[in-house]
Amino acid sequence: MKKIWLDSYPRGVPSEIDARAYSSLNQLLERSCARFRDATAFSNMGASITYGALDRLSRDFAAYLQKTLGLQRADRVAIMLPNLLQYPVALFGALRAGLTVVNVNPLYTASELEHQLADSGATAIVVLENFARILEQALPQTRVRHIVTTQVGDLFPPVRRALVNFAVKHVKRMVPAWRIPGATDFRDALARGAMHDLDGADVSSEDIAFLQYTGGTTGVAKGAILTHGNIVANVEQVAAWARGTLEVGTETVITALPLYHVFALTANLLVFVKLGGRNVLVTNPRDVAGFVAELRKTRFTAITGVNTLFNALLNATGFQEVAAAGRGTLKLAVAGGMAVQRSVAERWHRATGVPLVEGYGLTEASPNVCANRFDSREFSGKLGLPLPSTEVAILDEHGKESPLGEIGEIGVRGPQVMRGYWNAPQESAEAFTPDGWLRTGDMGRMDERGYVEFRERKKDVIVVSGFKAYPAEIEDVAMLHPGVMDAGAVGIPDEHSGEAVALFVVRKDPALTAEALLAHCAKHLTGYKLPRRVEFREQLPKSPIGKILRRKLKEEAARLHG
Amino acid sequence: MAEYPAHLVREHRLFDGRTVTLRPIRTEDAPLVREFLNVLSGESRYMRFQKWVHAPSDKLIHFLTDVDYDRHMALVCAARHGDHEEIVGEARYVMNADGKTCELGIVIADAWHRSGIAGLLMEGLIQAARARKFSTMEGLVLAGNAEMLHFVRALGFEAHAVSEDRRTVRIVKKL
Numbered sequence: 001m002k003k004i005w006l007d008s009y010p011r012g013v014p015s016e017i018d019a020r021a022y023s024s025l026n027q028l029l030e031r032s033c034a035r036f037r038d039a040t041a042f043s044n045m046g047a048s049i050t051y052g053a054l055d056r057l058s059r060d061f062a063a064y065l066q067k068t069l070g071l072q073r074a075d076r077v078a079i080m081l082p083n084l085l086q087y088p089v090a091l092f093g094a095l096r097a098g099l100t101v102v103n104v105n106p107l108y109t110a111s112e113l114e115h116q117l118a119d120s121g122a123t124a125i126v127v128l129e130n131f132a133r134i135l136e137q138a139l140p141q142t143r144v145r146h147i148v149t150t151q152v153g154d155l156f157p158p159v160r161r162a163l164v165n166f167a168v169k170h171v172k173r174m175v176p177a178w179r180i181p182g183a184t185d186f187r188d189a190l191a192r193g194a195m196h197d198l199d200g201a202d203v204s205s206e207d208i209a210f211l212q213y214t215g216g217t218t219g220v221a222k223g224a225i226l227t228h229g230n231i232v233a234n235v236e237q238v239a240a241w242a243r244g245t246l247e248v249g250t251e252t253v254i255t256a257l258p259l260y261h262v263f264a265l266t267a268n269l270l271v272f273v274k275l276g277g278r279n280v281l282v283t284n285p286r287d288v289a290g291f292v293a294e295l296r297k298t299r300f301t302a303i304t305g306v307n308t309l310f311n312a313l314l315n316a317t318g319f320q321e322v323a324a325a326g327r328g329t330l331k332l333a334v335a336g337g338m339a340v341q342r343s344v345a346e347r348w349h350r351a352t353g354v355p356l357v358e359g360y361g362l363t364e365a366s367p368n369v370c371a372n373r374f375d376s377r378e379f380s381g382k383l384g385l386p387l388p389s390t391e392v393a394i395l396d397e398h399g400k401e402s403p404l405g406e407i408g409e410i411g412v413r414g415p416q417v418m419r420g421y422w423n424a425p426q427e428s429a430e431a432f433t434p435d436g437w438l439r440t441g442d443m444g445r446m447d448e449r450g451y452v453e454f455r456e457r458k459k460d461v462i463v464v465s466g467f468k469a470y471p472a473e474i475e476d477v478a479m480l481h482p483g484v485m486d487a488g489a490v491g492i493p494d495e496h497s498g499e500a501v502a503l504f505v506v507r508k509d510p511a512l513t514a515e516a517l518l519a520h521c522a523k524h525l526t527g528y529k530l531p532r533r534v535e536f537r538e539q540l541p542k543s544p545i546g547k548i549l550r551r552k553l554k555e556e557a558a559r560l561h562g
Numbered sequence: 563m564a565e566y567p568a569h570l571v572r573e574h575r576l577f578d579g580r581t582v583t584l585r586p587i588r589t590e591d592a593p594l595v596r597e598f599l600n601v602l603s604g605e606s607r608y609m610r611f612q613k614w615v616h617a618p619s620d621k622l623i624h625f626l627t628d629v630d631y632d633r634h635m636a637l638v639c640a641a642r643h644g645d646h647e648e649i650v651g652e653a654r655y656v657m658n659a660d661g662k663t664c665e666l667g668i669v670i671a672d673a674w675h676r677s678g679i680a681g682l683l684m685e686g687l688i689q690a691a692r693a694r695k696f697s698t699m700e701g702l703v704l705a706g707n708a709e710m711l712h713f714v715r716a717l718g719f720e721a722h723a724v725s726e727d728r729r730t731v732r733i734v735k736k737l
Contacts, residue, residue: 220604397705397711397721397723397731399708430706430708441706443728456728457729458705458706458728458729459705459706459729460612460729471613471614472604472608472613472614473614475613475614475616476614476616479614479616480616485619485621486619487614488613543665543702544656544657544658544659544664544665545654545655545656545665545666545667545701546611546622546625546667547610547611547612547613547667547702548611548612548613550612550613550727550729551724551726551727551730
């Protein structure tokens with residue numbers, strides 16, 4: 001196939017990357033730690049760690065996992081943390097010990113957590129104490145034997161640490177009571193690891209770095225198998241795309257998207273570690289006032305987010321001053337995960353002087369596939385150009401490449417594409433065409449300059465602020481309620497989150513209220529999957545043979561919404 | 563009460579040597595149909611109803627088993643294990659509102675995929691629909707259900723994109 005998009009590349013961006021630039025993420029980390037030893041690697045709530053400290057702490061944690069716990073190569077370690085300094089320490093600790101990381105959304109409910117831990121076969125977990133109670137409920141059905149708990153301030157300097165940990169627990173009361181026999185404190189784990197040597201794990205590009213979970217059509221999350229080679233390639237692809245925009249050793253990126261999601265993991269944490277830059281970790285971006293206060297204190301050169309987050313910043317008191325003060329400093333603002341609204345992009349550009357550059361990807365591709373040019377002067381409304389060493393084709397219904405300009409399923413090939421799904425051979429096989437194209441489930445077209453445009457999704461999936469919610473899972477939970485006869489979930493447009501979930505319900509119990517049903521759903525579904533709207537009906541639209549007509553539900557939802 | 567179309571009952575020997583019976587469904591099949599749907603994988607159930615069906619409701623079982631063999635015809639494929647009969651697949655049509663065309667639905671137990679029974683069921687269903695003088699048979703298939711699309715194409719169905727909804731494909735066969 002002809003890579004027509006290469007003619008649209010900015011000067012200086014190569015058409016191919018060296019996917020073997022590093023043998024593993026471990027080597028990437030080691031080189032940056034050696035080269036930028038005294039530079040700040042991560043900051044959070046005013047505290048920081050240098051590359052030198054990251055090297056030492058992650059080494060100690062790796063030695064703890066390897067020697068004290070005796071974990072074997074390729075064992076799975078779950079990390080259930082928000083954006084805190086402990087995250088990169090736990091992440092690199094696990095990778096340096098030759099283990100596979102399973103990122104866990106800390107806001108998961110016990111049943112969601114249980115599935116992910118059991119499916120991945122994780123034997124150890126690092127968890128923020130605030131979420132330990134949920135873990136306690138999920139543990140019995142899993143193989144997890146080693147639990148490391150941490151408190152928010154654990155890597156802060158001593159006095160701050162004591163103050164913050166006390167405040168979180170006793171003033172803000174953010175830690176529900178929990179009791180897990182044998183759990184080890186994070187600081188204790190580091191101290192014990194420090195007493196051991198770390199055996200070189202000799203990790204290669206073929207080793208599995210992550211089982212990165214993403215939703216499935218039948219409602220059960222599946223783990224995308226991402227190797228060190230996949231992720232190294234994607235880091236190189238993004239870094240190549242940023243040539244001429246980002247420089248080595250001087251950048252500061254705002255990391256407000258959660259690191260347990262592959263977008264921030266690759267685009268922020270790993271790309272900026274490669275560049276020797278600083279990641280400013282924002283733990284709770286939903287506290288918009290606190291977020292803006294943090295930005296006011298920080299000189300930052302790059303920021304990533306989703307439409308929801310940029311919109312929230314633009315609407316926040318005090319952000320205009322932050323934006324004005326940052327003119328000349330801020331170089332890059334990247335949005336991914338969900339469609340960017342033109343109005344948000346244009347307001348962002350006016351406020352900061354920097355365009356909002358849209359990228360496109362999916363967990364199965366580590367995740368970055370396409371991006372708009374970082375030197376673009378305006379919002380394109382398109383997903384962008386395929387990154388270096390990436391092929392994108394528009395597939396027809398037989399999985400074959402369509403002529404230019406046709407609409408079809410977006411297919412991806414490249415070194416960043418996953419091997420398949422963990423423990424799911426059938427789904428893994430279906431994820432690819434015989435020609436090796438990863439089926440994205442997104443319908444789109446490519447224009448004559450090679451820009452990919454998004455049209456709609458092929459699968460029944462609702463994307464809420466970049467997170468995928470599958471109707472089947474929501475319907476399953478709703479129908480577990482004894483008062484529900486039938487349920488159908490669809491996406492409705494939402495100005496903040498792109499899409500939100502609407503749930504149509506046929507009641508068995510006429511007295512069932514929306515509040516009661518939502519309370520039931522909240523026990524099983526994490527926040528973004530919760531229905532924004534519940535509608536009761538006498539029946540759901542179905543074809544004569546009994547297939548639900550989702551299109552009709554969507555139309556109805558859109559009418560209600562409009 | 564419609565008369566049971568006993569002439570449609572057939573025994574078949576599959577290529578792997580197992581024997582199955584194809585027959586029109588009966589109201590007494592309700593417990594077997596419930597069991598059949600209960601053991602289906604979530605994936606298969608989702609493909610059939612295109613939504614999540616946790617446990618089939620009484621209403622659904624009634625709809626599936628109480629058919630008039632005229633506007634609504636259902637064939638089941640049953641396997642015997644000693645005294646016990648197990649439903650391992652079913653195919654049905656329901657007349658559309660126009661009275662001339664019908665919609666089809668088929669589902670096979672996960673363990674019986676690629677056993678050949680899907681082809682037998684479809685063959686029987688198409689024959690019954692022709693005898694009933696329907697002009698066309700059509701169906702809705704999830705666009706991601708490649709196995710089903712491949713299967714029905716081999717049976718002479720044409721696949722059409724549904725312009726308002728790309729998640730489903732409309733399959734059509736002139737009878």
